[in-house]
Amino acid sequence: MGEFDLIARYFTRPARPDGAVALGVGDDCALLAPTPGMQLAISSDMLVEGRHFFADVDPDALGHKALAVNLSDLAACGARPLAFTLALSLPRVDEAWLEGFSRGMWALADAHGCELVGGDTTQGPLNICITVFGEVPPGQALLRSGARPGDDIYVSGNLGDARLALEALLGHTPLPADVLARARQRLERPTPRVALGLALRGVASSAMDVSDGLLGDLSHILKASGVGARIDTHITSKLIAASAYPSSAGALFDAELIRQCTLAGGDDYELAFTAPPTQRDAVAAASQASSTPVTRIGTVLVTPGLQLVDAQGQPVDKRYASFDHFR
Amino acid sequence: MGEFDLIARYFTRPARPDGAVALGVGDDCALLAPTPGMQLAISSDMLVEGRHFFADVDPDALGHKALAVNLSDLAACGARPLAFTLALSLPRVDEAWLEGFSRGMWALADAHGCELVGGDTTQGPLNICITVFGEVPPGQALLRSGARPGDDIYVSGNLGDARLALEALLGHTPLPADVLARARQRLERPTPRVALGLALRGVASSAMDVSDGLLGDLSHILKASGVGARIDTHITSKLIAASAYPSSAGALFDAELIRQCTLAGGDDYELAFTAPPTQRDAVAAASQASSTPVTRIGTVLVTPGLQLVDAQGQPVDKRYASFDHFR
Numbered sequence: 162m163g164e165f166d167l168i169a170r171y172f173t174r175p176a177r178p179d180g181a182v183a184l185g186v187g188d189d190c191a192l193l194a195p196t197p198g199m200q201l202a203i204s205s206d207m208l209v210e211g212r213h214f215f216a217d218v219d220p221d222a223l224g225h226k227a228l229a230v231n232l233s234d235l236a237a238c239g240a241r242p243l244a245f246t247l248a249l250s251l252p253r254v255d256e257a258w259l260e261g262f263s264r265g266m267w268a269l270a271d272a273h274g275c276e277l278v279g280g281d282t283t284q285g286p287l288n289i290c291i292t293v294f295g296e297v298p299p300g301q302a303l304l305r306s307g308a309r310p311g312d313d314i315y316v317s318g319n320l321g322d323a324r325l326a327l328e329a330l331l332g333h334t335p336l337p338a339d340v341l342a343r344a345r346q347r348l349e350r351p352t353p354r355v356a357l358g359l360a361l362r363g364v365a366s367s368a369m370d371v372s373d374g375l376l377g378d379l380s381h382i383l384k385a386s387g388v389g390a391r392i393d394t395h396i397t398s399k400l401i402a403a404s405a406y407p408s409s410a411g412a413l414f415d416a417e418l419i420r421q422c423t424l425a426g427g428d429d430y431e432l433a434f435t436a437p438p439t440q441r442d443a444v445a446a447a448s449q450a451s452s453t454p455v456t457r458i459g460t461v462l463v464t465p466g467l468q469l470v471d472a473q474g475q476p477v478d479k480r481y482a483s484f485d486h487f488r
Numbered sequence: 489m490g491e492f493d494l495i496a497r498y499f500t501r502p503a504r505p506d507g508a509v510a511l512g513v514g515d516d517c518a519l520l521a522p523t524p525g526m527q528l529a530i531s532s533d534m535l536v537e538g539r540h541f542f543a544d545v546d547p548d549a550l551g552h553k554a555l556a557v558n559l560s561d562l563a564a565c566g567a568r569p570l571a572f573t574l575a576l577s578l579p580r581v582d583e584a585w586l587e588g589f590s591r592g593m594w595a596l597a598d599a600h601g602c603e604l605v606g607g608d609t610t611q612g613p614l615n616i617c618i619t620v621f622g623e624v625p626p627g628q629a630l631l632r633s634g635a636r637p638g639d640d641i642y643v644s645g646n647l648g649d650a651r652l653a654l655e656a657l658l659g660h661t662p663l664p665a666d667v668l669a670r671a672r673q674r675l676e677r678p679t680p681r682v683a684l685g686l687a688l689r690g691v692a693s694s695a696m697d698v699s700d701g702l703l704g705d706l707s708h709i710l711k712a713s714g715v716g717a718r719i720d721t722h723i724t725s726k727l728i729a730a731s732a733y734p735s736s737a738g739a740l741f742d743a744e745l746i747r748q749c750t751l752a753g754g755d756d757y758e759l760a761f762t763a764p765p766t767q768r769d770a771v772a773a774a775s776q777a778s779s780t781p782v783t784r785i786g787t788v789l790v791t792p793g794l795q796l797v798d799a800q801g802q803p804v805d806k807r808y809a810s811f812d813h814f815r
Contacts, residue, residue, distance in 0.1 A: 183527055187712070188632050189564035189696050190529035190622070197524055200510055202517035203605060205619060207575035209612030237516035248534035248617045278530060281617075285536030290575045290608075290617035292532060295517070305515050369516050385514070 162254050164282055171263040172247060172277060181243045181296070182276050191278035193244055199296040204234035210287040214349075215330070220258045222349040223289070224265030229353045230372065231293035232273060233430040236358035237370040239303040240295030242275035248292075250285035273355055303361060303368035303434065308386035312366050312435040312461040315444060317354050317453050320375055321401035321419065322347040324426025334418065336403075344403050351430035357455070360447035361434060368434035374425035376467060376481050379433055383467065386435075392459040395472035397423045400456060417479075424469075425481035435461055489581050491609055498590040499574060499604060508570045508623070509603050518605035520571055526623040529567035533557045537614040541676075542657070547585045549676040550616070551592030556680045557699065558620035559600060560757040563685035564697040566630040567622030569602035575619075577612035600682055630688060630695035630761065635713035639693050639762040639788040642771060644681050644780050647702055648728035648746065649674040651753025661745065663730075671730050678757035684782070687774035688761060695761035701752035703794060703808050706760055710794065713762075719786040722799035724750045727783060744806075751796075752808035762788055 162170070173186045184192035195201055208227050210216055228245065235242050247266070251259075270277060275293070308314075326344035329336040336344065354370075361368060367386055371378045375397065383390055398404075398419045436444050448455040462468070469477035489497070500513045511519035522528055535554050537543055555572065562569050574593070578586075597604060602620070653671035656663040663671065681697075688695060694713060698705050702724065710717055725731075725746045763771050768784075775782045789795070796804035 183626070184629070184631070189561040190531045190567060190629070192565075192624070192629055193528040193530060194626065195522065195528065201520040201522065201528065201621075203520060203571075203573060203621070204517045205573040205575045205607050205617070207577055207608045207610050207615070207617060209577050209610055209615075212610060212612050234516040238519075240517060244530075246530060246532040246619055248532045248619075250534055250536050250615060280532050281534045283534050283536055283539060285539050285615065286613040288534070288536075288577060288612065288615045288617075290532075290534060290615075292573055292575075292619040294528075294530070297519070299510070299521065302511070302517070302519055304511070 162256070167254060167259065167282060171259045172280070177276065180276060182278055185276065185278045193278065193294060195243065195296050198299070200299050200302065202235055202238045202240035202295040202297050202302060203292065204231055205290065205292040206230045206234070207288065207290040218349060220261030221265035224262040225269050225350050227289045227291050228266050228269045229351045230430060231291045232275065232353035232355055233351065233370040233372065235293055235295040236353050236355045237303065237368050237432055238297060239301060239358045239362040239368070240297040241359060242273045242293065242295045242355060244276045244278045245291050245293040247277060247280035248290040249280065249282050250288040251282065252284070252287060301362045303358065303365050305367055305369050305382045305385035307367040308382050308388050308435040308461045309366055309437070310388055310461050310463040312437050313441065313457050314390055314392065314433070314435050314459040314461060315455045315457050316371065316375065316400065316433050317357055317431045317455050319347065319400050319402040320371070320397060320429050320431060321422030321426045322403050323351070323428035324422040325401065325403055327428070340403050348428055351428065353430060354432045354453055356451035357432055357447060357453040360451045364440050364443045364447055365434040365436045368432055371429040371431045371433050372427065374427045374481070375433060376424050380467060382433065382435065383465065389462040389465045389467065390459055391462055391468040391470055394420060394424065394469050394477050396456060396458050421481065489583070494581060494586065494609060498586045499607070504603065507603060509605055512603065512605045520605065520621060522570065522623050525626070527626050527629065529562055529565045529622040529624050529629060530619065531558055531561035532617065532619040533561070534615065534617040545676060547588030548592035551589040552596050552677050554616045554618050555593050555596045556678045557757060558618045559602065559680035559682055560678065560697040560699065562620055562622040563680050563682045564630065564695050564759055565624060566628060566685045566689040566695070567624040568686060569600045569620065569622045569682060571603045571605045572618050572620040574604060574607035575617040576607065576609050577615040578609065579611070579614060628689045630685065630692050632694055632696050632709045632712035634694040635709050635715050635762040635788050636693055636764070637715055637788050637790040639764050640768065640784050641717055641719065641760070641762050641786040641788060642782045642784050643698065643702065643727065643760050644684055644758045644782050646674065646727050646729040647698070647724060647756050647758060648749030648753045649730050650678065650755035651749040652728065652730055667730050675755055678755065680757060681759045681780055683778035684759055684774060684780040687778045691767050691770045691774055692761040692763045695759055698756040698758045698760050699754065701754045701808070702756070702760060703751050707794060709760065709762065710792065716789040716791045716793045716795070717786055718789055718795040718797055721747060721751065721796050721804050723783060723785050748808065
């Protein structure tokens, strides 16, 4: 199968006539016609074998995740997904792999009305680069720079399960099979919080998605906003779903592993965001409207830096380093 | 140096206040505000070490080329460049390499007023994925599907020098040093024909950029337009610049090598386009306005297929295969 047959078979579908895509796959460029007056939100993520995923990962899950991590960036800005491009470097043409990968990708794309409009395929070490486009009314994008002292700090959904699965898959931590299976779903099939991001427009003062670990990502908000924060670790520690499974009860996890996974785990693809206390009802309404649980985990402070406190309000001294590709 | 320092040092500059970029590098998404009513043209290309470039290529040239091949796609659509994202997988942080790569990239970006708005960096085998954004008035994009029987076929600039350089660098063909040096410039620093593409709006009936080889790329126009073509190989053979250098005179190149390089060389990044004979003056004016030479090389036919003819109008029987990553 040649390059163009491959694109035609796995990565080409007719554009929907009512969408923002004026011209899809097959010419030198795709043509997008955003709603007049809207801004275009753009994000790009590159996934590398051995770095972001295991060589033997289910290709369906990989197709899902490659798009999910990009949609998560749109969610963090409160942008509505429109379209994406896919650039793919493949060691060889493996039809079973392409079939699975494209299936996982299309399923998530369809769920969000996000159309594949173009891209590139080449031979080389497995590498997936997706660039995603969404739209947002001018001035309404959720940015990292809007957090103000006194704001509440929230996170959506669960934290730490993806990292827990990774630790188990790497052989660092034993896990019961059912716990691993569920945690692995979180690692391999993250849920981009697109509906929550849209519902938080005009409500949240700042937002970003948690991809490298809660504290590291939160520190980007704090730096961009020129503020500090206090985080209640007894609350964040409860956000790891696995600890609630009956088979995980008791000694399975120590408190330190849970803190590591929830505070600096990475691969969560939840939204961390801030909002003034006057918006608590609006945050609850956004959570309900988007069917996405959110938890208040701390407060924005005037003093720069991140303070971690335990259930008694006492400082937690340990530092939790976030993921960095070159450290 | 960590991931975020690397991005800050080499890949972040303030967005120009008068441009289409509402928010550049540093948040979850970039925000683009295209001119109201314009369509957004999008293209993405991935370059892999050992496949698209040699491991020891000058990083400045590579930074240029990685963006140039994307701008060439915008040129082929007649779109004005606005912005691009860069996703980069690097084996390690090599500051000299990053310094050179970013210098070459910025120089070309500045020449076209095209801003870097975001992207991704990760560790892995060297891989460069750029996605570029331009704008074009609705209905004015140059497409592959507009060629009509009787149209003239044109190509810009020169053909075949990039392939000739590649053959020499691979040790397949000996070349005098000065000829190689100039041909190598064409391989490593292609010139995206952006100004010509803009000038051809409303003039050309179809267009695309020549990246995989003239005949293969032209066949995409023919297929999309449902037509055939006759190409004058005695004209295309003269488009290789190297054959005109004094030191290349005589026996340096055989006619067959020249045909191979000009018809199926690849990496030319010229524009191939069609226009009705009534537009010959307009094509000449577009050429002049953009300071880009163009040459009429053939005619669009009703009968599908590509006919190659020599100076006597006799058929050239040999087939020239274009580049395909998976064949």
